[in-house]
Amino acid sequence: GLGTLKAHGVIDPVHNVTQNTYYTTIQGAVNDADAGDVIEVLPGSYSESVSITVNDLTIRSTMGADVTGIAGGSVGVQIEVNDFVLNGFSVMSSEWGINVLDVTGGDITLKNCIFANSMYATLFANVTDSSIKLMDNTMSTTWRGFYFEKNVTGSSITATGNSIANLQAEGGVHFQSPLDDCVVEVSDNTITDSMYGVCASGEVIPFTCASSST
Numbered sequence: 001g002l003g004t005l006k007a008h009g010v011i012d013p014v015h016n017v018t019q020n021t022y023y024t025t026i027q028g029a030v031n032d033a034d035a036g037d038v039i040e041v042l043p044g045s046y047s048e049s050v051s052i053t054v055n056d057l058t059i060r061s062t063m064g065a066d067v068t069g070i071a072g073g074s075v076g077v078q079i080e081v082n083d084f085v086l087n088g089f090s091v092m093s094s095e096w097g098i099n100v101l102d103v104t105g106g107d108i109t110l111k112n113c114i115f116a117n118s119m120y121a122t123l124f125a126n127v128t129d130s131s132i133k134l135m136d137n138t139m140s141t142t143w144r145g146f147y148f149e150k151n152v153t154g155s156s157i158t159a160t161g162n163s164i165a166n167l168q169a170e171g172g173v174h175f176q177s178p179l180d181d182c183v184v185e186v187s188d189n190t191i192t193d194s195m196y197g198v199c200a201s202g203e204v205i206p207f208t209c210a211s212s213s214t
Helices: 026-032
Strands: 014-016 021-023 038-041 044-046 050-052 057-061 068-071 075-079 083-087 090-092 096-104 107-111 114-116 120-128 131-135 138-140 144-153 156-160 163-165 173-176 183-187 190-192 198-201 207-210
Touching (some): 026 057, 068 075, 075 090, 096 107, 120 131, 144 156
Parallel strands (some): 038 057, 050 075, 057 083, 075 096, 107 131, 114 138, 131 156, 138 163, 144 173, 163 190, 173 198
Antiparallel strands (some): 014 021
16 A cells, blocks of 8 residues: 655655655555556565556566565466566566566566566467567576467567576477467577477467577
């Protein structure tokens, strides 16, 4: 919920920079946010599943993913809006780290994050005419990595600068058919100790893979 400036200058850890309001939880800040707001999060472990319900938000940590984590239940972060940036969090959950569902004409960026100990690090489904950017993330001990499951069409997908290791099953970057009319670039990633580095199941799709180590 909405926080306050406390005695001795101590403030609640989640700050809507745009509105200059403070919260005890990330979800509380999201619930009160307006489109275009920027939310900053102080270091800590946030035991909550975060549902992104406001379009065009940026949520970023102040000190990075090593010291700022979201530990949800079955889903760490659920994204069902068209524009969103998540920057600098570790995300852990029992099943899905981040779900990106039902996005049309959107711009989704996940960067400088750590994904661990989930069945799926990220899952994308029903994404149309959108831009997906996956940059400078670290991933380990998940079942699948960046997993594009179904109905991803007409979109631009970029995965660059990611470090992926010790996946328990399939690809670090896994494209599942149908994936129609997409432009995909996979570059400058390091993928080790995994069954597949980059894989496409079903129909062949056009994509470039440059300077990636697998």
